Amino acid sequence: MAEAHKIESILVADCGTVLTKLSLVERVANSYRFVAQANSQTTATEPWNDLSIGVIKAVQELEAITGRHLYSRGRIVVPRRGLEGVDAFVVISSAVAPLRVVLAGLVREMSLESGRRAATGTYATIESTLSRESNGREEEQVRSPQEVWARTVRDLNPDVVLLVGGVDGGARRPVLELAEAVALGASMLGEEQRPAVLYAGNADLRPYVTKLLGDITHVVIADNVHPTTDTEHLGPTQLALEEFYIEERMQRAPGIDVLSDWSRLPFVPVANAFSRVVDFLWHREGNRDRGALGVDVGAATTTMAVTFSGRPYVTVYEHGVANGITDWVEKHGLARMARWIPEELEPEALEAMIHNLELQRYTVPQTTRELWVQLAIVREMLRSVRRSAQPTWDVGDASMGHLTLMPRIDPILISGGGLVHTPRPGQALLTVLDGLEPVGISTVLLDVNRAATAVGAIAGIKPLLAASALEAGSLVSLGTVICPVGKGRPGDVTMRIRILYGNGGELNVEAHYGEIETWPLLVGERATLEIRPTRRFDIGMGPGEGGKVEVLGGLLGLVVDARGRPLLLPENEDARRRLLTRWLWDVGG
Amino acid sequence: MFIPYTVANPLLTVRIPRLLPQRGQVLVRAGDSVAPSQIVAQAVRPADFRIVEVAQELDLSARNTPSCLKVERGQAIQEGEVLAARGGLTSRVCYSPLTGTVIGVGRGRLLLEAQAEVIRLAALVPGYVVESRDGSGVVVETVGALIQAFWGNGREGYGVLRMLVRDPRHPIRASHINASAQGTVLIGGSTVDEESIAQAIELQVRGMIVGSVLPSMIPRLRKTRFPVIATEGIGNLPMSMALFELLRSLDGREAAVSARIGDRWQPMRPYAVVPMPTHAAPKLNPDLPLKAGDRVRILGGEYRARSGTVSRLLEGLIQVETGARLPGIEIAFSESERVQVPQTNIERLL
Numbered sequence: 044m045a046e047a048h049k050i051e052s053i054l055v056a057d058c059g060t061v062l063t064k065l066s067l068v069e070r071v072a073n074s075y076r077f078v079a080q081a082n083s084q085t086t087a088t089e090p091w092n093d094l095s096i097g098v099i100k101a102v103q104e105l106e107a108i109t110g111r112h113l114y115s116r117g118r119i120v121v122p123r124r125g126l127e128g129v130d131a132f133v134v135i136s137s138a139v140a141p142l143r144v145v146l147a148g149l150v151r152e153m154s155l156e157s158g159r160r161a162a163t164g165t166y167a168t169i170e171s172t173l174s175r176e177s178n179g180r181e182e183e184q185v186r187s188p189q190e191v192w193a194r195t196v197r198d199l200n201p202d203v204v205l206l207v208g209g210v211d212g213g214a215r216r217p218v219l220e221l222a223e224a225v226a227l228g229a230s231m232l233g234e235e236q237r238p239a240v241l242y243a244g245n246a247d248l249r250p251y252v253t254k255l256l257g258d259i260t261h262v263v264i265a266d267n268v269h270p271t272t273d274t275e276h277l278g279p280t281q282l283a284l285e286e287f288y289i290e291e292r293m294q295r296a297p298g299i300d301v302l303s304d305w306s307r308l309p310f311v312p313v314a315n316a317f318s319r320v321v322d323f324l325w326h327r328e329g330n331r332d333r334g335a336l337g338v339d340v341g342a343a344t345t346t347m348a349v350t351f352s353g354r355p356y357v358t359v360y361e362h363g364v365a366n367g368i369t370d371w372v373e374k375h376g377l378a379r380m381a382r383w384i385p386e387e388l389e390p391e392a393l394e395a396m397i398h399n400l401e402l403q404r405y406t407v408p409q410t411t412r413e414l415w416v417q418l419a420i421v422r423e424m425l426r427s428v429r430r431s432a433q434p435t436w437d438v439g440d441a442s443m444g445h446l447t448l449m450p451r452i453d454p455i456l457i458s459g460g461g462l463v464h465t466p467r468p469g470q471a472l473l474t475v476l477d478g479l480e481p482v483g484i485s486t487v488l489l490d491v492n493r494a495a496t497a498v499g500a501i502a503g504i505k506p507l508l509a510a511s512a513l514e515a516g517s518l519v520s521l522g523t524v525i526c527p528v529g530k531g532r533p534g535d536v537t538m539r540i541r542i543l544y545g546n547g548g549e550l551n552v553e554a555h556y557g558e559i560e561t562w563p564l565l566v567g568e569r570a571t572l573e574i575r576p577t578r579r580f581d582i583g584m585g586p587g588e589g590g591k592v593e594v595l596g597g598l599l600g601l602v603v604d605a606r607g608r609p610l611l612l613p614e615n616e617d618a619r620r621r622l623l624t625r626w627l628w629d630v631g632g
Numbered sequence: 633m634f635i636p637y638t639v640a641n642p643l644l645t646v647r648i649p650r651l652l653p654q655r656g657q658v659l660v661r662a663g664d665s666v667a668p669s670q671i672v673a674q675a676v677r678p679a680d681f682r683i684v685e686v687a688q689e690l691d692l693s694a695r696n697t698p699s700c701l702k703v704e705r706g707q708a709i710q711e712g713e714v715l716a717a718r719g720g721l722t723s724r725v726c727y728s729p730l731t732g733t734v735i736g737v738g739r740g741r742l743l744l745e746a747q748a749e750v751i752r753l754a755a756l757v758p759g760y761v762v763e764s765r766d767g768s769g770v771v772v773e774t775v776g777a778l779i780q781a782f783w784g785n786g787r788e789g790y791g792v793l794r795m796l797v798r799d800p801r802h803p804i805r806a807s808h809i810n811a812s813a814q815g816t817v818l819i820g821g822s823t824v825d826e827e828s829i830a831q832a833i834e835l836q837v838r839g840m841i842v843g844s845v846l847p848s849m850i851p852r853l854r855k856t857r858f859p860v861i862a863t864e865g866i867g868n869l870p871m872s873m874a875l876f877e878l879l880r881s882l883d884g885r886e887a888a889v890s891a892r893i894g895d896r897w898q899p900m901r902p903y904a905v906v907p908m909p910t911h912a913a914p915k916l917n918p919d920l921p922l923k924a925g926d927r928v929r930i931l932g933g934e935y936r937a938r939s940g941t942v943s944r945l946l947e948g949l950i951q952v953e954t955g956a957r958l959p960g961i962e963i964a965f966s967e968s969e970r971v972q973v974p975q976t977n978i979e980r981l982l
Contacts, residue, residue, distance in 0.1 A: 082634055083634050089894075395868075403931045467955060
């Protein structure tokens with residue numbers, strides 16, 4: 044790799060579960076721009092078992108598009124030699140299976156919940172939970188708890204056992220009982236197969252846990268996830284799990300050794316790269332009373348990254364729009380998806396379509412029915428990831444005062460194949476409004492070229508280049524949305540807005556409860572809004588409080604979503620379908 | 633642009649990975665010739681185990697327990713055998729809950745392990761081992777026809793192919809399955825119903841190949857012991873004509889069917905292989921660019937599951953029902969029937 048200050052061209056390989064996306068970023072005049080992109084099938088599984096094959100195919104397509112030579116003598120040319128090669132090559136990946144974790148702890152609502160939240164910070168799946176509190180399994184009736192726990196560890200053979208429990212200075216015996224069972228289960232596996240143990244429980248027990256398990260397997264100690272009854276401390280455990288993921292999964296991915304030979308830069312999980320972009324957006328906006336949020340709806344996972352008061356948070360939800368979606372439906376029920384479909388669809392037909400999305404994950408919706416199903420899945424993924432993520436945030440000044448409400452967020456970045464390829468921008472925006480239920484005033488940005496993660500990868504090497512590439516049009520604004528909180532009757536006036544356009548034009552409008560309304564404000568155009576909410580509605584400035592704000596236009600202009608929070612759908616199926624259809628029309632979907 | 637593919641080919645060199653569900657022992661070497669039923673690898677499934685709280689059962693302290701033990705570490709034991717006993721007025725006896733071995737003694741407890749179960753993996757197809765993967769399995773190379781499917785019920789087996797229907801739109805009905813179906817792999821057009829499955833089980837059918845399965849049938853099929861594969865996916869879809877014609881041409885030949893689909897992180901394609909008595913066959917090259925004359929199948933929209941040949945690659949974008957504008961392709965189903973579909977929703981048939 045060239046020295047950081049000399050880097051003028053970067054090739055980013057983003058290896059997803061379905062597609063490998065290659066992006067070439069280069070200096071053009073005084074800024075950096077995405078010059079070209081190419082896709083190939085990800086080749087981490089049979090019959091290839093080698094990630095580098097997909098990367099090479101995408102490089103060849105990129106060479107055909109750009110006319111540049113990037114690959115020569117069996118490797119990507121780094122550093123650049125004249126017009127051949129690039130200055131740096133970065134690999135980010137979400138293609139490999141997540142870390143398999145068994146969570147062991149004491150109280151479901153305390154340490155176990157904290158352990159679960161810590162695990163959502165990276166690509167990890169909790170395969171089983173060991174606790175004195177019953178899981179309702181049949182074997183618990185005939186076996187002792189230790190036997191069940193040891194057996195679970197042995198049979199599941201996870202990558203990591205995350206052992207939590209006990210506040211610092213608190214419970215000892217129950218935690219040690221769990222540790223003993225984990226030791227027993229691990230000792231029944233071959234030495235190379237034994238799971239590592241990450242201990243993040245009562246700090247007083249660290250020497251005992253290390254002594255008990257240290258001879259059997261690799262033990263890592265992290266700060267207690269629940270050090271006192273009313274505090275939670277997830278950071279060190281999340282970091283340790285992320286390191287496990289990189290070591291156990293990313294660095295052992297088939298073909299990664301070849302890519303590593305070409306790159307020489309550390310591999311970055313896609314979720315981390317995405318988080319860097321959201322963090323950058325927060326710092327760019329500089330609003331301490333608001334957070335920045337990004338969602339990346341992928342084929343196998345959904346990532347939510349937020350930054351509040353300069354502190355980033357990442358949540359990786361273990362489902363996306365394709366891989367594993369039938370498992371999600373089995374667990375949560377088909378009705379959760381069906382409620383978002385604006386036309387009559389037999390449950391069996393819906394189920395078949397969801398199965399086929401999983402089996403034929405490369406396809407894009409071709410009929411409106413296929414599109415409604417895909418967007419229904421996206422809505423539920425957004426709602427699920429939000430439910431997982433929100434309890435982990437310390438939102439500070441961005442709070443709207445109610446734990447169930449979204450805090451104030453601006454901007455909202457949306458990314459991922461499930462969202463950015465919707466034929467009409469209104470469909471993407473409505474999906475995000477239904478899925479996230481934002482409140483207050485937010486600009487919604489669409490990662491139309493799916494370049495955000497590549498930008499995040501670049502930010503790790505040359506932050507200025509990443510910032511320049513992002514400013515140079517990687518993101519397209521869908522518009523500014525205003526979502527008031529409050530209750531009213533359908534048709535009640537929620538706010539009056541005076542829109543003062545940059546060219547001197549002026550528009551006075553009213554927004555009504557139960558409606559989504561849009562007014563023109565072109566992409567790149569700015570306007571000043573004088574907003575006066577009626578006394579029962581709050582746009583993030585307090586009930587009935589308004590003021591002047593400068594907003595950015597977008598593909599949909601200015602949008603007021605006055606449907607209320609939480610969003611309620613009619614029980615009656617016909618009424619629900621009519622309402623969904625009307626909302627779609629309102630946003631041009 | 634990336635175009636996925638499905639193999640539906642009458643004669644080619646096929647490489648079949650045969651992998652254990654967990655690490656184990658490979659029993660053959662690269663270059664070995666194997667028969668379908670030959671065991672090529674095996675693994676030991678973790679055995680059941682029990683912790684017996686001897687001290688608790690005998691009402692003794694852990695320190696006093698060893699003198700009451702009737703077994704020692706490493707000793708084989710039978711279910712119901714006495715593990716420990718204390719005499720005196722309050723005599724008590726502790727029995728073994730399983731047949732196996734004592735693998736641990738201490739702290740007033742015994743750790744017992746049952747006899748382990750061995751998982752045996754057969755070659756499934758006749759051929760040669762071309763790759764031996766240390767502890768995980770082998771790759772067997774054979775020559776014959778290969779038909780890949782989208783869904784399978786997780787089972788494996790082999791038998792003689794028997795075409796039951798005349799049209800790819802026709803489902804398998806119980807009335808199609810008579811005594812001559814014993815030991816065969818049945819081929820239907822569209823779907824299969826509950827009654828047909830029951831009939832097939834009774835007549836000891838060895839496998840089933842259909843176009844699709846209804847979602848409501850999935851739990852039932854997962855419990856069925858013979859392999860069932862669906863070439864088009866889930867729903868009520870006819871088998872695409874290209875695959876139907878190929879299977880019809882193979883009627884009466886012996887086939888191996890694998891209905892394993894892996895998991896979400898290691899997906900596998902279910903398949904049927906029909907070995908042929910020849911050694912020379914071409915290898916596939918899925919990397920060639922798509923061109924006129926290539927066989928393709930449609931995976932979305934109103935023509936889903938129909939197969940045809942590429943007439944031409946369209947230069948501009950085509951608009952689909954959703955309003956999206958996508959790179960298009962023209963496909964001929966026959967001399968007179970041509971349609972334009974997005975390239976993203978087709979796959980090549982190799």
